[in-house]
Amino acid sequence: MSGIDQLLKPKSIAVVGASDRANRAGYVVTRNLQSGGFQGPIMPVTPKYQAVAGILAYKTIEALPLVPDLAILCTRGEYNLSLIEQLGERGVKLVIVLAAGMRGQFNEQGESHFSRMQAIAARYTMRVLGPNSLGMILPWLNLNASFAPVSANKGNIAFISQSAAVCTTILDWAKNKRIGFSTFISLGEACDIDFPELLDYLCRDSKTDAILLYVDSIRDARRFISAARAAARNRRILVLKSGRTRGGSVALEQLSHTNMGLDAAYDAAIRRSGMLRVNNTHELFAAVETLSHSVPLRGERLAIITNGGGPAVMAVDTLMDSGGKLASLSEKTIEALNQVLPASWSRTNPIDIVGDADTQRYQAAIDILLASDDADALLIMHSPSVTAPGLATAKAIIAALKENPRARRFNILTNWQGEGDDATVARLAFTHAGYPTYRTPESAVTAYMHLVEYRRNQKQLMETPTSTGQTDYDLPAVRAFIDQAEDIEHLTLTTHEVRPLLEAYGLHVMSTWLASDPVEAAQIAEQVGYPVAVKLRSPDIQHKSDVQGVMLNLRTAAEVANASQAILDRVSMTYPNARIQGLLIQSMAPRAGAQELRVTITNDPVFGTIILLGEGGSDWDVTKDAAVAIPPLNMALARYLVIGAIKSGKIKQRGFPVSIDVPSLCRFLVTLSQMIIDCPEINELDIHPLLVAGDELTVLDASLQLRDYAGSQHQRLAIRPYPKELEQQVTLKNGDTLLLRPILPEDEPTHKAFVEQVSEEDLYRRFFSDVGELNHEALANLTQIDYDREMALVATYTSPSGQEEIWGVVRLLADPENTEAEFAVLVRSDLKGVGLGSILMTAIIDYAKQAGLSRITGMTMPANRGMIGLAQKCGFSIDVQMADGVVDMLLPLHKNQDA
Numbered sequence: 003m004s005g006i007d008q009l010l011k012p013k014s015i016a017v018v019g020a021s022d023r024a025n026r027a028g029y030v031v032t033r034n035l036q037s038g039g040f041q042g043p044i045m046p047v048t049p050k051y052q053a054v055a056g057i058l059a060y061k062t063i064e065a066l067p068l069v070p071d072l073a074i075l076c077t078r079g080e081y082n083l084s085l086i087e088q089l090g091e092r093g094v095k096l097v098i099v100l101a102a103g104m105r106g107q108f109n110e111q112g113e114s115h116f117s118r119m120q121a122i123a124a125r126y127t128m129r130v131l132g133p134n135s136l137g138m139i140l141p142w143l144n145l146n147a148s149f150a151p152v153s154a155n156k157g158n159i160a161f162i163s164q165s166a167a168v169c170t171t172i173l174d175w176a177k178n179k180r181i182g183f184s185t186f187i188s189l190g191e192a193c194d195i196d197f198p199e200l201l202d203y204l205c206r207d208s209k210t211d212a213i214l215l216y217v218d219s220i221r222d223a224r225r226f227i228s229a230a231r232a233a234a235r236n237r238r239i240l241v242l243k244s245g246r247t248r249g250g251s252v253a254l255e256q257l258s259h260t261n262m263g264l265d266a267a268y269d270a271a272i273r274r275s276g277m278l279r280v281n282n283t284h285e286l287f288a289a290v291e292t293l294s295h296s297v298p299l300r301g302e303r304l305a306i307i308t309n310g311g312g313p314a315v316m317a318v319d320t321l322m323d324s325g326g327k328l329a330s331l332s333e334k335t336i337e338a339l340n341q342v343l344p345a346s347w348s349r350t351n352p353i354d355i356v357g358d359a360d361t362q363r364y365q366a367a368i369d370i371l372l373a374s375d376d377a378d379a380l381l382i383m384h385s386p387s388v389t390a391p392g393l394a395t396a397k398a399i400i401a402a403l404k405e406n407p408r409a410r411r412f413n414i415l416t417n418w419q420g421e422g423d424d425a426t427v428a429r430l431a432f433t434h435a436g437y438p439t440y441r442t443p444e445s446a447v448t449a450y451m452h453l454v455e456y457r458r459n460q461k462q463l464m465e466t467p468t469s470t471g472q473t474d475y476d477l478p479a480v481r482a483f484i485d486q487a488e489d490i491e492h493l494t495l496t497t498h499e500v501r502p503l504l505e506a507y508g509l510h511v512m513s514t515w516l517a518s519d520p521v522e523a524a525q526i527a528e529q530v531g532y533p534v535a536v537k538l539r540s541p542d543i544q545h546k547s548d549v550q551g552v553m554l555n556l557r558t559a560a561e562v563a564n565a566s567q568a569i570l571d572r573v574s575m576t577y578p579n580a581r582i583q584g585l586l587i588q589s590m591a592p593r594a595g596a597q598e599l600r601v602t603i604t605n606d607p608v609f610g611t612i613i614l615l616g617e618g619g620s621d622w623d624v625t626k627d628a629a630v631a632i633p634p635l636n637m638a639l640a641r642y643l644v645i646g647a648i649k650s651g652k653i654k655q656r657g658f659p660v661s662i663d664v665p666s667l668c669r670f671l672v673t674l675s676q677m678i679i680d681c682p683e684i685n686e687l688d689i690h691p692l693l694v695a696g697d698e699l700t701v702l703d704a705s706l707q708l709r710d711y712a713g714s715q716h717q718r719l720a721i722r723p724y725p726k727e728l729e730q731q732v733t734l735k736n737g738d739t740l741l742l743r744p745i746l747p748e749d750e751p752t753h754k755a756f757v758e759q760v761s762e763e764d765l766y767r768r769f770f771s772d773v774g775e776l777n778h779e780a781l782a783n784l785t786q787i788d789y790d791r792e793m794a795l796v797a798t799y800t801s802p803s804g805q806e807e808i809w810g811v812v813r814l815l816a817d818p819e820n821t822e823a824e825f826a827v828l829v830r831s832d833l834k835g836v837g838l839g840s841i842l843m844t845a846i847i848d849y850a851k852q853a854g855l856s857r858i859t860g861m862t863m864p865a866n867r868g869m870i871g872l873a874q875k876c877g878f879s880i881d882v883q884m885a886d887g888v889v890d891m892l893l894p895l896h897k898n899q900d901a
Contacts, residue, residue, distance in 0.1 A: 006199050007203075008095065009129065009131065010185065012070075014070045015035060015043070015072045017031050018073055018076065019047070019076035021076070022053075028077075032044065034153065046058075047065075062088075063085070071095075074098045075098065075100060076149075079101040082133070089126075089128070090122060095127065096129050096131075097123070097131070098131045099133035099134075099190070102134040103134075119193065120194065123193075130193055130194040136190070139187075142209050148188070149166075152170065154182065157184060159183050159210070160204045160210045161214045162189060162204075162215050165216055166190065168242075173186070175287055176290070181291070185209075196225075197215065201213065201230055201233040201239075202818040213237050215240070215242070217241055217244070223610065227275050227721055240278050240286070241278065243265070243279060264608075270609075270632050288445050291433075291439070292453060299453045299457045301378030302327045303329035304381060305329040307352070307380065307381070308354055309359045313443045317447050324447065325451075325454075325649065330376065332374065332376050343366075351377075352383075355367050361390055364395060365398060368380070372412060377412070380412050381446055383419070386424070391424060392427075393431065400435045417445075464782040466638070466748070466751075467638035480507070480681065494707050496539055496586070497703050497705070498516055498586060503681075509670065513530075515587045516539070516587075517586075520570070523563065527562040533557050533590040535552065537551060537703065539584045542581050550569070595696075599617060600618025600628075600690040600691060601689045603684060604688075611633060611719055613630070614628040615652070615671070628652060632719075632721060633679070634676075634678075636747060637668050638747075644671070663697040667694065678719070683708045688705045728743065729741065735835075742797050745794040752798075753808055761831040791820075792814065794811055797841070810842050812825065812842035812845065820855060822855065822857050822858075823850060824858070827846075840876075857892060857895055859893075860891040861890055862888070864887065873891045878893045
C-alpha cells in the first residue's frame, strides 16, 4: 500500500520547526519521540537552535544527513508550502502536518494553501497526514510522533480520529483505565491519507483486534464503504459520528466548509458496512471498555445477578428500551439457586440474591449460572453493602471467574455502584483482571448492547438474501420514456406523467387525468366514475396541504366543479404568483384498512442516491421521520430497512384490519433500487402517498425530477451494483451453452451445491487445505463480494427443468490500490476437458484489463499440472518453488510491465 507501510513503520524522522521552548509544538513532538523510546534517528530541523531536547539540530532540510522516512511539520501554515516543496525536492515521501487553518489561507490567485499543498505533494508523490493533525502514536514501535500531552499504552485497539481534541480526551481516559492501543492516528483534515487506506492496513495488522473511528465527515463514500466492508469482516469496528442533529450538522458544515449530508445516511452506511455506531463519547468509552475485555458474543441472552433490586430494574429497563433479550431461567437452574439463596430471592432473572448477600452467595450464584445454558452473557451488579464489601467481593468474584473454565465462554460485565474508595478500587480491580466494569446499571447494559448491535450488523452483512422473482422490467420502454423527457427538456413530472415509468417496472399506479379548469375536471369525473379526488398541480407549491389542494371523496359533477374552483381560489389568494398547471383527477382508492407511506429517492451530497422510507405528511422532516437505505438493495437489505423503520416508529404497524405485508413492501423497494441503477438520470422521485393494504401497494401521487447525467452510470452510487454488463453467453466444446455472469449473494445455495460436486483432491489444490463442508460464513464470504475490489464470475447452466447450476467459478481479488490482483479458478470435477477452465480464465483476464489492473498473480501446487498448463496457455510466466511446494504464476497486463 503506497506510503502507508512506511508511515506506520518509519525508521527515521525529521521534526521540521523543532523548538527548545517547552510550550511549542516543535519541542513537544521532539520530546515525545525521545521519551517514547523511538530507536531510529530523530533529526530536529531549525535555524534557531544548535540542539533541541539535547539532540543535534540541522539548520535546513537540505542539511539533513539522510532522507528521513517521515517528516513532521510543526510550523505555522503559511510556511508549510515552501517546506513541502523542499521536502519533496529532498525525496521525503511522508509528511505529518500539524498546522490548522490552511483551508482559510489563500494566495493572490484565490487558491487555498490547503489545495496548493495537495498539488505540491502530488507532484512529488508524497503522502500527507493532516493538516490540523495531532500526529500519531504507535505504542508497539515505541513511537510517539504526536503533539499529545499523554502517550498511549500498548494494546489491541486502533483509534483513528478527525478531531485532535477527541484524541486527547480518549488518551487521557484510556491512560486512567489502563486501556492500550495498537495504533493511534489523528487524521485532521485528511487532505490525503484518510480512513479507507488505514482501514485496509489495520484489518490485516496482527496487533489490532478492534478499530475505533471518530468521524466528522466522509470525503469519498464509495472508497470508505468498500474499505469498511472489507475490514469489518476481520475486525470489530465502532464509529462515533458527530453531527447527529440538524444543529450539530450545521455547526460541522460551518467549521469544515463541507456539506455534511443526511445523518441517517451515515447510519445506513455504517450498518451496511457491518460496523457499529455509538452516539456520544460516554458510549464510546463504554464501548472501548467492552471491546478491550470481551470475547465475541455467542448469543444475546443476558442474565443479571444483583444484591439490589432497584438498580437491576433500571438495567432491565435499559435492556428492553434497547431491544435486548433477558435470559429465561430453566427449572433446573431455579432449583439449583434455591439450594444456595434465601427463600426470598427473586426466582427469576434478574437474580436478586438479597441485600444481605455475602461474598459466598455471589460466588455460588455465579457458578450455577455459568454451569447452565440459560444465558450467553452475565452482568454482575453490586450496590454498597456491609455484608459484601465492594473490593473484597470483587476480588473473590475475580478469583472464581478465573478458576471456572466456562467463564471464558461468557461475556462477563460488572457494575460496581458507588463513588467511594471501596467501589472505585473494586472497579479498577476488575479492569486489571480483564473484565469490563461500569459505574451505573445503564452504562453497563448500553455497553452490552453495543456487542449485541455489532453482532446483528455482522449478521446483516452475512445474511443470504432471497430473490424478488421479478426480472421482466420493460427496459426499452424505460429508456424511451427518459429519452423523450430529455428531448423536450421536460425534467419535472407529476403523477400522470410518471405513470409510464413506474408501470414499466410493474408498479401499480392509480389512474390519473389532467384537467385545465373546473369544467373539464367535472367532465373527466363523469367519465371516470365516482368517487374521485381532485388535486392541485403547481410546481411552485411544495405542499398541497398549504392551500388545501387535495379534495377527496367527491361524488357528483357539482362537487368536483366546486371543489376545483375552491382550490384555484385559495391558490389565488395565498400564492397569487404561483404557476398553476391544471388539476389532477383520480379515482378514489379503497382506503379502508390501508396505510399511507412515503418513499423518496433523493441525492445525498456524501452518499449519492439514497432511499427514504416513512409515513410522510406535509411536515415530514427527513432528519427525524425517515429511515434511510443506500442502494443497491436486495430482499434481505430491504427487509432490514422496513423492520428498522417499524421498530424506530418511523412506520407504525397499525394492523387495521390488515398489517403491512413486509415482503410486498420489500419487493417494491427492491424494484425502486433497480430503477435507480437503470436510470442515472433520476435526480429525485417522491412517492407520496404510497397506499399499502396488505400485499396491495398503489402509488397515489408521485413527482419525478430528471437531470442531465453524463458520468459513469454506477459512479453516482456509494456501493457498486451488480455489473450486469459483464453477463455473456458461452459455449463449451460439447455444445452446452452457459451463462457467464458475476456472482450474486443469492447464489449461496447453488454455490454450496457446486462445491459439493468438486472432489476433495481438487478442493485441496484450490484452497491448499482440507476445507471440509463450507459453513454459511465461508459461503457468504464467497458470494457476497464487493464488486469494486473483487470479481467472481460463475458459469451457470439452466437445466430443462429450469434449475440453475454452477459449473465453474473464477475469482479475482485486487489490492486496495487496484494495481495487482490474485486469481483462483475452480471447475466442477466431472466437467473437466470441455474447455470451461479456458473460458473462465480468458473472461477474468479480459475483466482485469478493463479494470485497469497492472498484473495478475496466482499460486498452485506443482502436482496441479492442469492449472499450470492452463496458466501457460493464457500467457502466465511460471516459477516453480519446489522447496516450498508451490508454483507462482504471473501475468503482466501491459507491455514493458516490470514483473
